[in-house]
Amino acid sequence: MVRLRGFKERTIVRDAVKALEGVRFKRVDSEIVEITRACGRILAEDIIAKYNVPHFDRSAVDGYAVVAEDTFGANLNNPVMLKIVGEVEMGEEPIEMSRGTAVRVSTGSALPKGANAVVMLEYTKEVGEFVEIYRPVVPFENVSREGEDIKAGEVVLKAGEILQPQDIGVLASLGYAKVKVLKKPRVVIISTGNELVEIGEELEVGKVVNSNAYMLFCALKMYNCEPSVYGIVRDDFDELKKAIIQALSVGDCVITTGGTSVGKGDLVPEVVKEIGKIVFHGISIKPGMPTGLGVIDGKPVLMLSGFPVACLIGFELIFPHVLAKLTGVRVVKRRGEGVKAKLKRRIPSKAGVRTFARVIYKDGFAEPLMTSGSGILTSMVRANGIVVVPEEKEGFEEGEEVNVVLVRDLIEEVT
Template sequence: MRLFLQVVPVSEAVRVVRSIAPPVPKESVPLEDALHRILAADVRADVDIPGFDRSTVDGYAVAAADTVGAGEAIPAMLHYRGRVAMGGRDPGSVAPGSCMYVPTGGVLPKGADAVAMIEYCEQLGDDVLVHRPVAPGENVVFADEDFAAGEVVLESGRALSPRDIGVAAAAGAGEVSVMRIPRVGIISTGNELVPIVAAPRPGEVRDVNSYLCGTYLMERGCHPVYYGIVRDDRENLAATLSAALDQCDLVLISGGSSKDERDNTAAVITSLGEVLVHGVAIAPGKPTILGQAAGKPVIGLPGHPASTYVVLVAIVDHLLAAMMQTEVSRRTVSAVLAENVPSAKGREDYVRVMVKEGRATPVFGKSGLLNTLTRSTGLVRVPAGSEGLEVGEAVEVIVW
């Protein structure tokens, strides 16, 4: 088998993985267990939110018309009719020329359309002096102003944040429909690999990619399933991949750095399914393999951890998003380049940079070095049609 069947652009690689992404099933979970899960169905308000007109401040519920022209020298004088009790269903009413004290969150009495803040009022026995006029609706949230009954409060496809959980609770959603957590198998291949607790001898390296891929997957709401280290033996790799396909929704195979190891991965995928892409015009990460077996995606990743992480961000992110029927979500920061960034035309480069005080400095290093991962803030994408980026150019940095 040739090392590369045909190198394709990153955009084509993304199209391929999205086309073979199997949607994961939906499930219902209690709201308290839904943090960071992907919504599979819209959440709608079961009642008006709020269900009543309420005050947003401590003050006096008034008819705004009664405060027109009020000032420090000549305040509006209103008759005090009592207090609104928190949690009370019937707060009473205010007649023209009168007011009631209402706490923050309290029900607005009938006849009132505004609340004068307590800081600008003065109570003198049965009268209240209002030293500043208020406009209709001032310091008031009206019934259904937040959400109306039946209105969508959270759209499907979003990862639920603590803020979203609070909104869903207000909407009465005791349970929510979410995408099942994808199970992703991780296989590391290579005769040179040893467990991370072992002291590597000359020619050996620790299995970094299993842990790199696993924590990447957890960060993106997936459940990693580790299948350990498989030596450069097609029969063993085929057996391990077959087991992973039975148990997982997607399988990542982290390949070695040699031509034979990459050919083993491609051959095994072909024996169980089909290789769709063998080589992507991306740096680092050119040896990437995209395939499918048993109706599930199988991705062959480069052996070097830095290259693997770039492929995860540039390509696998899109696969996971398609499986969970959501969009790729990335944190980015704007910066200007502190140095020139050279690139080869026709190849999409992902350059590690350190961002400090708005300036992005490229973090260059030899292939295979790990220190560039911890010495950098994230990645700058250099488009395939470019021969590089110039110092002072504005860039968006994909934060690790």
Template structure:
């Protein structure tokens, strides 16, 4: 029987219910060796039982002296002293420094009795047992006094501190070989679904690799937990019940992904009802509506959505604070920055939305936020995101250039060495790979289509934009659009040629040969996203077809089954055809080749680069152009099916 969501609750209400029903405090204390304490949370205040350093010691190589003996020392009037001994680090000082005397001393060695300063060896000259000093020192100079770093009885590290190499070094300096830390909460992670395959095994048709188990487990470990099991369960109620029951016996918290929405095949809710009390079933948020919170045998069980972005976002805002509290960690305080939305966004009304964004620093210091709209099933959305924007339930839209508050995933924005915004291309990815080999690893690549790339150049957000826009009037690629968009202080640099055509199932079973065939009832088409160069090419040819038939463009579009079915990349078009979700799409030959599909060439297009002149001073941009011009890149590029380079790096237009 299909289970409809219980009352959908707001995120704030869900947090209140969660914290009212559980006592999220550290679960225990254990003692570990300091060599195994990295990343653990300290469960006791550390009080120094000794001074550090425990004796006065030299901070340089030189000679221990009485400062008053060398007050008058200068380069032209050196002071002569008698060397009466030598002390190395670790030695017990058995010599005393009298007036007119000195002792050779190593860095870290204890200061001998009678000395109150150290002259650096660089300002001395020694002849046998006579030392000539050319520079005066003051009392205490080049000496670290006992207790000057840490004093006995001083509280050095407070309870609740996460132990890093710095704290562990201090513990060692104080003589600790063991330390008390909070016990790690034991967490069991379970993924459900007949479609899941464990990474490392062959991927069968229409199956997907299990992302959530590993992503959620890594998140929990980062929050101070111990993962006691990573388990998979098929869509079978009894098997899910058995797996969850077993997990409850040996864990403190159970996290389940998938099987929580109100579909006929979603079984986790029924399992949780049998094992305990379901406190929440359904959140008024996007992504993350199918979230369940239950109390089973007194333990927390959270049913997370099946899509990776949904699961990780809900984990971050709902589960992470609870686990951190159980691990003794401070609740994470994420940093915020103000940014302007790069494009207009229309969220779902009635639900709070968490929108992942990629941030771009502009020349004037302002920040633009690019929404990452890969969907809650796209794990790359989070890997590319710098943070997210929280949009409240009553907001109808966020306008372009509207200021928003971005909650960062890290502590700060890491400026990219170069930002490339525009059309997706395999050749461009090869260029970025070569940049990484040469040391430029912080290159931000945002695929928003050719038109979006030109807008980003105009707004000063991109250093480089990849574009392949065909002007339907002149038949010329890219150059007319630099003029049309009013781009200034830019260069249009020649890239390379790409063969575009129909991507078809192997053997072309539908016998598709021309644009006319897209109007057939038995043909299903997959389109490209608005703003992409391929979409412009598709629409141009459909307009020609409409003119030939004496129809309007809208009439022809209505006849193309799948016209509104959009893919963001050439690979996505090929994948849709390979999986039988479409019969034909338009893309580059290399995408068809990767999937073993048929290809009918339609045109050779120019993929070029618009570069802001102000960005030419950046080392990464200079290197990008050098690689583009290189014969090695040309050779590698032309190994990709359908790619050819003529004069890459040549300036086609300067504005």
């Protein structure tokens, strides 16, 4: 820049981001937190299953536990009669049964000892102490097998993943009360300018309320950071230098607002240059042209305009890239966004029922998961998207374009 004359040259956005990518920042440390505080945090270790989930064979439907071989040949005209010898509700210990008998079971209840299948309630009728079976079942039909969801020793979640609600459910089911995650980046906000006053102070002519600090505080919270407000620093080189050094001593990143253009009091870039280096200063955007980035002792200093709109635009343009370098994880698309994709395999659905099919979205394609039971929580962990089949459609065909609603952030590793 040329003071009082403007920027001699400005960096286009693509080149500014490229310059940022070539700089190494100190990564944030990790910490152990309770899982109730872990949602939205970046996992710092692989999660390995301690035991099978479920840890016992259980009924996947309401009905009758049976020995499958006893039902072979059953139909409406020739039902099989089995003696009812008991009932197992959810949470109860399984009872024992033998050939020629049946036990009432509910969805999720433990499979009785000796049984190897469950007949759905719809295909049965109780007659006194007996139950009529109108449809045969094969061994382990309508049964959720031990370890069907998660097997002991399996890596369930990998380090670097941004934890979603379904991940927290899996952690709980595996007995993890606490988990190691990356610390929230500590970002210190410094507001510069002789014209600034704090909320509640007398607003004289020529003075402006320091609104940028509170705006950025909220924005940083939305990026899952730990922001703090340093306060107002006047347009004085030594004061600015002292403030930035103090802020860097407690923060992983510093954001300044104001003092970054080409006016007489715009001293921030000069301070950063003296104690560190400038990565870029002046971007070809409007508003927000004075936006700049420096690095001091491996920590980023994001220099933003003092004008609120330009400040926020510069922040949203550059800070996500800074955050990616601090954590090693870049968010490509956010949870809840919709993306178009071609189906790799058909999704069946019954007319009159809205189906939520779990899929893995990658490179413009969606692959439906084979496991779709409502009790298989890891299907929501392995999947990163949902395809909704409306009531009026009987599924989507292979190769058909569908809308995928993301159920987790799409991320990529950043070096």
